[in-house]
Amino acid sequence: MADTIYKFLVEPLQYEFIQRALVASIMVGISCGLIGTYIMLRRLSLIGDALAHSVLPGVVIGFMISGKNPLSLFAGALTAGILTSILISYVERNSKIKEDTSIGIIFTGAFALGILLVSQLKQVHIDLSSYLFGDVLGVSDSDLIMSSVITVFILISVILFYKQLLVTSFDPTMAYIIGISTSLVHYFLMTLLSMSIVAGLQSVGVILIIAMLITPPATAFLLTDKLKTMLILSVMFGIISSVIGLYFSYHFNFASGASIVLTAVLFFAAAFLFSPKEGIVQKYFRRKRNTAVNLTEDILKYLFNAEEKSSVGNAVTELSADLSLPENKILSALKRIESKGLIKGEKENYKLTETGRDLALKLVRSHRLWETYLTEKNIVDMDNIHQDAEKYEHVLSDDLISEIEEELGHPQKDPHGSPIPKKK
């Protein structure tokens, strides 16, 4: 077992190209994780995708002008990125075309231009597929130096301009009032975005790089509501996804971009399902538990009222009608409550036990005091108070109920004239 893990994780590290790929993956994780957080919060995902695609012609033109070296790649990509972001807002501002359409037209146009140029290119050989789909195992030393410089630059920018990025993202009007130019910050961010795309070009490729910009931040967003934590988590998910993706790419010969992105998506899915606050699994169980508790309380209250009025109806039919639930649900709920020792009996004829009666008394007391309180304070009219009280009685604490009773001067009857039970 240990041997397998060793073979999977450590053995590849003896190769230099794997070491380079590992560092490159970490750089992608950091730069995309940081910039992506702001891209997501500012709802610029589409622009991010557009910039990534339009980097292609920039890269090719860079190569045509000054040959295949990292600096021409960097300059070409950056120019293309910034130009694209300017063009998108120019078209939007000067016609009735909306932003999403403007983005669609410009980035597909730029991308098509890139493909056209590549197919015509004779003097420099460009491996198109590595730019499109990423080839993390083919990262060169100079690629690595460039992405490291970019990552450090992005990291420093995000730290230095934390205030400006925060206020322009959350409240652009406030930024304007305190003299921060929102468009300056926007284009600065677009520059950083283009740079992070360059950093991720080799390992993830232009088509999927947007995933590294939005999936790790979105995952982080589900897990925290603090910006600083979100930035850190987003970087962590970015790094972990890239590294895991890299290993899969090495061992199973997957396209590296695809395996990195799929790993990131798996993390997102996990957060979506299991996040302690936002996860849908958690929400489902919380809802189910609440429904069960509410149903128990409603049934106890019904039995209490029935005893109070000494009526002899069919409990199952009446409850089923009152709560608009099918009879079999009521029956199984009754069995469940019986097993907790709150009621005893069978079929249609259930009676409260001593514990059950105490609990029901508490509920009725809470319900009637709350109703009285709402009427006394003129908070809602008579028609609605019953419904309102039904909602709240399940959540009111003992302390609050006593406080309400105190404030009302220990009333004997509720607005409908029913007696309010005393605290036991």
Next chain:
Amino acid sequence: MTVISVKNLTISYNKKPAIKGINLEVGEGSIIGILGPNGAGKSTLIKGILGLLPSETGEIRIFEKPVKEVLKRIAYIPQKEQFDWDFPINVSEVVMMGRYPYISLFGRPDENDHLIVKEVLEKVEMADNQFTQIRNLSGGQQQRIFLARALAQESDIYLLDEPFVGVDAKTEKAIFELIKELKEKNKTILIVHHDLSKVKEYFDKVILINQTLVAFGDTDIAFTSELINKAYGGRLTILQKAEQLFKN
């Protein structure tokens, strides 16, 4: 001293004027209500004063200077819909933004800034919630943190767009007490307001607007049923009229 001077201000959306030829002179130390029916251009006026919207004609001067030069002396509380309440930010971080004008380009908030944030949060009774994410606040609390931010900014002019919407009566009263305190410190406060019932109690002056300026002056003089009717174009319902009579 004239604090805000608006001359012949016209602002249009898609070539349709939202406000037309507005003239105003506002002095210091007063609470001014901006009133008018829906779509009358109340928010547009405030945004126009701030220079947030391009004006077709008109000149705005604040403290006898162009707006851009004195923006930092203005605190603005926009309508609540403007914000993304899911944004990962907590109460004290929002309020700290009010201190940003006093912090250098790369600077961080210092002890004094933290102290001021703490003070204003206590003032609006939100000290216990300083680390709460803003989605988890009630409507009244959400409004109070933006008031706290405005207070932290220590401005001379306060522009509030519908600060009492979605706010319970108790909070409304508390907010208004704080606004009165500002007035006593000689600040100028402009409030976009839609509830006609509290006008006499709240405002020293009113601006009645329905695209054009209908009336501007001391509440006793400008807030008459005749002028209100003119501003609301007879759209005041019987119920509102009855309420008016009852309250006055």
